Amino acid sequence: MTTSAPVEPVLDADEIQGNVVPGFLKPHMALVALAIDDVAAAKRWLGDVADQLTTLRVAMVSREKVRAHRGFRAEKRLATLGEIPDGVDDAWVNLAVSRGALDRLLHGGRHAPAVAQFADAGFQHGLAARSSLLGDPVDSAADGNPRNWVIGGPDNEADVLLVFGADRAEECVRILEEIREAAVASGLRLLYEERGAKLDDIGSEHFGFQDGVSQPGVRGRYDDTPASFVTPHTIDPEDTPDAWLYGLPGQYLVWPGEFVFGYPKSAADPLMPGAINLPGPAWCRNGSYLVFRRLRQDVPAFRTFVEEQTRALNGEPGEPGEPGFAGVSTDWVGSRIVGRWKSGAPVSRVPDADDVNLGIDRYSNNDFGYAAPAKAPPLASGHAPDSYPEAPADPIGLTCPMGAHIRKVNTRETPNDLGGRRASFARRILRRALPFGPPLPDPPASDPALGDRGLLFVSYQASIADQFEFLCNSWMGSATNPRSPGGFDLFIGEDGAPGAGRERHATIFGQGAATATLTTTTDWVVPTGGGYFFSPSISALREVLAA
Amino acid sequence: MHAIPGALESWSAAVSGWFDESIAQEIARLDGQPCQYYNQLETPPVGPVLDQDIVWAGFSGTLRNRWGRTEALRKADRLFPLTERIDGPGSYFVGPQWQSLYYRPQDEYCEWHVTRDRDGTITRVTFTSEPPEYWQALHGDTLATLEGVPKYQTAGDPKLVLRLYRELVSPHVQYEDLICTEDLVDHSDPQNPQIVYTRGSYNPYNKWNTTHGIVHLTEPANSLGAEIKLGADASVLFSPAAGQAPLADPDALIACGAYGGLNRCSDPTIGGSINELAALGFAITIKNPVGLYMDHLDMTGWAQPDGTPVDPAWFRVVRGAPGLVERAVFEVPEGKGFRVGDLTIGGEPIVWGGQLSEHMTMKIIGSASQPGHFRNTPLRCEKGVCAEQGNPAFLHYRPLGSACGAGLLPAFDYAPPASPALAAETQAVAAPSRPRHHVLRSR
Numbered sequence: 001m002t003t004s005a006p007v008e009p010v011l012d013a014d015e016i017q018g019n020v021v022p023g024f025l026k027p028h029m030a031l032v033a034l035a036i037d038d039v040a041a042a043k044r045w046l047g048d049v050a051d052q053l054t055t056l057r058v059a060m061v062s063r064e065k066v067r068a069h070r071g072f073r074a075e076k077r078l079a080t081l082g083e084i085p086d087g088v089d090d091a092w093v094n095l096a097v098s099r100g101a102l103d104r105l106l107h108g109g110r111h112a113p114a115v116a117q118f119a120d121a122g123f124q125h126g127l128a129a130r131s132s133l134l135g136d137p138v139d140s141a142a143d144g145n146p147r148n149w150v151i152g153g154p155d156n157e158a159d160v161l162l163v164f165g166a167d168r169a170e171e172c173v174r175i176l177e178e179i180r181e182a183a184v185a186s187g188l189r190l191l192y193e194e195r196g197a198k199l200d201d202i203g204s205e206h207f208g209f210q211d212g213v214s215q216p217g218v219r220g221r222y223d224d225t226p227a228s229f230v231t232p233h234t235i236d237p238e239d240t241p242d243a244w245l246y247g248l249p250g251q252y253l254v255w256p257g258e259f260v261f262g263y264p265k266s267a268a269d270p271l272m273p274g275a276i277n278l279p280g281p282a283w284c285r286n287g288s289y290l291v292f293r294r295l296r297q298d299v300p301a302f303r304t305f306v307e308e309q310t311r312a313l314n315g316e317p318g319e320p321g322e323p324g325f326a327g328v329s330t331d332w333v334g335s336r337i338v339g340r341w342k343s344g345a346p347v348s349r350v351p352d353a354d355d356v357n358l359g360i361d362r363y364s365n366n367d368f369g370y371a372a373p374a375k376a377p378p379l380a381s382g383h384a385p386d387s388y389p390e391a392p393a394d395p396i397g398l399t400c401p402m403g404a405h406i407r408k409v410n411t412r413e414t415p416n417d418l419g420g421r422r423a424s425f426a427r428r429i430l431r432r433a434l435p436f437g438p439p440l441p442d443p444p445a446s447d448p449a450l451g452d453r454g455l456l457f458v459s460y461q462a463s464i465a466d467q468f469e470f471l472c473n474s475w476m477g478s479a480t481n482p483r484s485p486g487g488f489d490l491f492i493g494e495d496g497a498p499g500a501g502r503e504r505h506a507t508i509f510g511q512g513a514a515t516a517t518l519t520t521t522t523d524w525v526v527p528t529g530g531g532y533f534f535s536p537s538i539s540a541l542r543e544v545l546a547a
Numbered sequence: 548m549h550a551i552p553g554a555l556e557s558w559s560a561a562v563s564g565w566f567d568e569s570i571a572q573e574i575a576r577l578d579g580q581p582c583q584y585y586n587q588l589e590t591p592p593v594g595p596v597l598d599q600d601i602v603w604a605g606f607s608g609t610l611r612n613r614w615g616r617t618e619a620l621r622k623a624d625r626l627f628p629l630t631e632r633i634d635g636p637g638s639y640f641v642g643p644q645w646q647s648l649y650y651r652p653q654d655e656y657c658e659w660h661v662t663r664d665r666d667g668t669i670t671r672v673t674f675t676s677e678p679p680e681y682w683q684a685l686h687g688d689t690l691a692t693l694e695g696v697p698k699y700q701t702a703g704d705p706k707l708v709l710r711l712y713r714e715l716v717s718p719h720v721q722y723e724d725l726i727c728t729e730d731l732v733d734h735s736d737p738q739n740p741q742i743v744y745t746r747g748s749y750n751p752y753n754k755w756n757t758t759h760g761i762v763h764l765t766e767p768a769n770s771l772g773a774e775i776k777l778g779a780d781a782s783v784l785f786s787p788a789a790g791q792a793p794l795a796d797p798d799a800l801i802a803c804g805a806y807g808g809l810n811r812c813s814d815p816t817i818g819g820s821i822n823e824l825a826a827l828g829f830a831i832t833i834k835n836p837v838g839l840y841m842d843h844l845d846m847t848g849w850a851q852p853d854g855t856p857v858d859p860a861w862f863r864v865v866r867g868a869p870g871l872v873e874r875a876v877f878e879v880p881e882g883k884g885f886r887v888g889d890l891t892i893g894g895e896p897i898v899w900g901g902q903l904s905e906h907m908t909m910k911i912i913g914s915a916s917q918p919g920h921f922r923n924t925p926l927r928c929e930k931g932v933c934a935e936q937g938n939p940a941f942l943h944y945r946p947l948g949s950a951c952g953a954g955l956l957p958a959f960d961y962a963p964p965a966s967p968a969l970a971a972e973t974q975a976v977a978a979p980s981r982p983r984h985h986v987l988r989s990r
Contacts, residue, residue, distance in 0.1 A: 002960045103805070268958055274940055371819070
C-alpha cells in the first residue's frame with residue numbers, strides 16, 4: 001500500500017528559464033521577435049544575453065514573496081489586489097529559438113545532427129505549416145491565415161523570441177529596449193515587438209473573464225530541502241492521498257516531465273513518477289517548447305453573440321423563449337461558454353450567479369470536479385475549509401457544459417476520449433499569457449485600437465503536438481471530444497474541418513435538463529501571428545547554441 | 548440480416564441473452580443489492596431516458612502506452628498471431644494452429660486494413676467496427692454465452708456471407724476460405740483442451756478478414772459481448788475499503804473493478820462514464836441498436852499535395868449510417884493523380900493507417916433513467932494492478948492481495964494492506980487476464 005508522499009525531483013533551478021517554471025506571471029509583458037542574418041554575430045549575442053536570462057531560482061524568490069503577500073484566501077487577496085510586495089520590482093527576460101534558428105546556429109558543427117532528434121512534429125514543421133491542423137482558416141484571404149499574420153507566417157517566421165515580464169511598465173520597456181538594442185547592434189533583425197499588460201487587477205482578458213485561473217501544479221522542488229516545492233502543497237498532510245495529489249485544492253500536481261525535458265513525466269498512477277522524458281538530444285535537458293500565438297479578439301462579435309443567444313433563449317418580446325431558459329442573463333450565457341463566471345468563480349460551485357470572492361479565492365476556485373461530488377479538504381495552513389457551495393457531481397454537463405472552455409481543456413478526474421485521468425495530465429500546458437491592446441468600453445464609444453486587441457498567448461510544454469496542438473485540434477476544435485454531449489469550445493475553439501463552413505455549436509442545459517444549442521460561424525478569436533520555439537537551458541544556450 | 552427469415556429475431560435473442568447473463572453475474576456478486584444494469588427488451592425504462600454518447604479515440608492506447616507512438620504506429624498496421632498478445636506476455640490461445648491465425652492489434656473496437664501500391668504507398672484504408680459475433684450470426688452459427696458455452700442458435704445464410712465478402716473484399720473469395728476446415732483447439736490447459744471453433748463453422752480469422760482484407764473486428768477483446776459485459780461491470784460501484792466513497796478516478800476504478808483493458812482509450816472511459824451515472828443512482832443500459840460505432844473521422848489539417856484541404860467525401864460510409872458507422876473507406880478518387888500516401892496531416896505524410904485512426908472518434912450510447920433510484924454500497928476491488936518499472940505508463944493486473952513480480956511496481960495501491968500470509972502465497976506475474984470469448988460451435 002502507498003504510505004508515503006511521492007518524492008518530487010529537484011529541478012535544476014539555475015538552468016531552467018524562469019518563465020517555464022514557476023512562470024513570470026507579472027502584470028506587464030512584452031515579446032520581441034528577431035531574425036538571424038549573421039550567424040556568427042548572433043552566436044556572440046546569444047552568449048552575452050545568456051547572462052541576463054531569468055532562471056527558475058531567481059523567479060522563485062519573488063514568487064514566494066508574492067504568495068506570502070497575497071495569500072490564497074479571498075479576504076487577503078481582495079485586500080492586496082494589484083499590490084506589488086515590498087522588495088519586489090522585477091524586470092525579467094527569457095529566450096527561445098525556432099527550429100530554423102537551430103539549423104542555422106548549429107550548421108556544420110558537431111551538434112548539427114541533433115536538430116533532427118527533436119521528436120516533435122509541431123516543432124519540426126513550425127506553426128505556419130501546422131496552422132490548418134489547429135483549425136486556422138485555410139483561405140489565404142482570411143485574416144487568420146498564416147499568410148496574413150503580423151509575425152510567424154511563411155514569409156516572416158522568427159528565429160528568436162524574447163519574452164519579457166515586469167512588475168512595472170517602465171521597467172518592462174527599459175529592459176526590452178536595452179536587450180533589443182544590443183541584439184540589433186549585433187546584427188539581428190527586428191521582426192516584431194509588442195507589449196501586453198493586465199487589463200485590471202483581477203487579470204481579465206478582453207472578453208471580460210479572469211484568465212489563467214487553472215494552471216497545472218508542477219511537481220518538483222527548487223532545492224534539496226524536503227518542502228521546497230515550486231507548487232505550494234496546501235492540503236493537510238494527514239488527508240491522504242489528496243495531500244499528495246493536489247497543490248491547491250483541485251489543482252492536480254503533474255510530474256515535471258510534461259513541461260520540462262529531462263524529468264519524469266506522468267505514469268498511469270499520478271503518485272508514481274513516469275519515465276524520464278528526454279525527446280531530443282541530451283542538451284535539451286532543462287529546456288521546454290514554447291508556443292506563441294497572437295490571438296486577436298473580436299470583442300463586439302463575442303458580446304453580440306452572447307446578447308443574441310440570451311435574447312433567443314429568453315424569447316423576443318411577445319414570443320416564447322426556449323423552455324427551461326427563461327430569465328437567463330448575458331452573464332449566465334457567457335458563464336456556460338467558459339465554465340466560469342467573469343470573476344473566475346466556477347459555475348460548478350455557483351451555478352446561478354457570480355461570486356467574486358470565490359473567483360479570486362485560490363483555495364477554492366479550482367476545488368471542484370465533474371465525476372463525483374467535491375468536498376473542500378482540510379488545509380495545511382489551518383484555515384477552515386471554505387463555506388462556498390460545494391460542487392455536486394456533473395458527469396453529463398448539466399451545470400458546466402461539456403463544451404465549456406475550462407471543461408474542454410482540463411477534463412479533471414473524468415474519463416475522456418483518450419482514457420482516464422492520466423490522459424488529461426499528459427495534455428496540460430503552462431500558460432503565460434497577457435492581453436494586448438486597450439480594453440473596449442462596453443458599450444463601445446470609439447475604438448482607437450481599431451479592433452486590434454487580444455491575447456499574447458504563450459505556453460510551455462514538453463510536446464507541442466501532444467499538448468498544445470492536441471488541445472486545439474482534438475478537444476477545443478471537436479464537437480464530440482473529449483466528452484459528449486458537448487459541442488465545440490465556443491470561447492476560443494475553431495472548426496477547421498473541411499466542408500464544415502467553420503460552424504461551431506455547443507449544447508447547454510437549462511432548468512429541468514432542458515437543452516439548447518448555441519451556434520455560430522463567426523470566429524471571434526482570430527490568430528494573427530505566432531511561432532513554435534525551443535526554450536533552452538542556460539548552459540545549452542551558452543555551450544551549444546552560442547558556441 | 549433483415550433479408551433472412553428469423554435472423555433479426557435470433558440476433559436479438561442473443562444480444563438480449565448476453566444482457567441477461569451480465570445482469571445475473573452482477574446480481575450474484577451484489578449480495579442482495581439491486582443491479583443497476585438492465586435489459587431494455589425485458590425491462591422498460593421508468594421515466595425519461597437520458598442518452599449519453601460515450602466517445603473514445605480509434606488508435607490503440609495499449610500500443611501507444613506500451614511502445615510509444617512511433618513504434619505503436621508501426622506495430623498497429625501489421626498482423627499479430629493469436630499466440631502473441633499486445634497487452635503483456637502470453638498467448639490468447641495455445642497450440643500450433645493459432646500460430647498461423649492472425650488478428651489486428653487494434654484494440655479500441657476500431658480496426659483498419661491498409662492497402663498499398665506496389666511501391667508501398669497507401670492507396671486505401673478500410674475501417675470496421677462490426678463485431679465478429681454479427682458475422683457468426685449471419686453465417687447461422689450457434690453463438691456462445693459469455694462463458695463460452697454454445698447457446699444462441701442464429702438463423703443465418705452462408706450464401707449471404709459469401710456474397711457480402713465478395714462485395715466488400717474480393718470477387719475471388721470462396722466459401723471454403725471462410726470456414727474452419729478443422730476444429731480449432733485451445734491447449735491453454737493441456738489437461739483440458741477446448742474446441743474454440745468447430746469444423747465447418749465460420750472462421751473469424753479467415754484470410755479475407757486478416758491477411759487479405761477486412762470485414763469485421765478480430766482483436767480478441769473486440770467483441771460485442773465484451774462491450775455488454777463491460778457496461779454491466781461498470782454499473783457496479785467500487786471502493787478500496789469499507790466506508791470509503793466510491794472510486795471516481797477512471798484509472799483507479801478500472802484497476803479496482805478489473806472490467807477491461809487498463810491501457811486502452813476505450814475501456815477506462817466507457818467504464819468510467821457509466822460508473823459516474825451509476826454513482827448518481829441511475830438505471831443504465833446501452834442504447835438500442837446495441838453496437839460499436841465509428842462516429843466520424845476528423846480531417847482538420849489534412850492536405851492534398853498542393854496544400855489544399857482534402858475532400859471529406861473521400862471518407863465513404865459503406866455500412867451503417869453517419870454517426871453510427873460500421874464500415875468505411877478512405878481513399879482518393881481515381882483520376883486525381885495522387886494517393887492516400889501522398890496526403891499529409893499537419894505536414895506529416897501519411898505512411899501508416901494508424902495516423903488516420905488517431906483522428907477517428909468511436910462511440911457507444913449509454914441510456915440512463917431514474918436518477919437517484921439506486922443507493923448501492925460499493926463493492927471491494929476485484930484485482931490490483933502493477934506498473935512496469937521501466938515504463939510506469941503501462942499497467943498489468945495482479946490478483947488482489949498479491950505482490951507485484953520482478954520489474955513491476957504496485958500502482959493505485961490505496962487499499963488496506965493485504966494479509967502478509969496471502970501476499971507471500973500468491974506472487975503475481977505480469978500475466979494479463981484472458982479475453983472473454985464467444986465460442987463458436989458447428990451448426
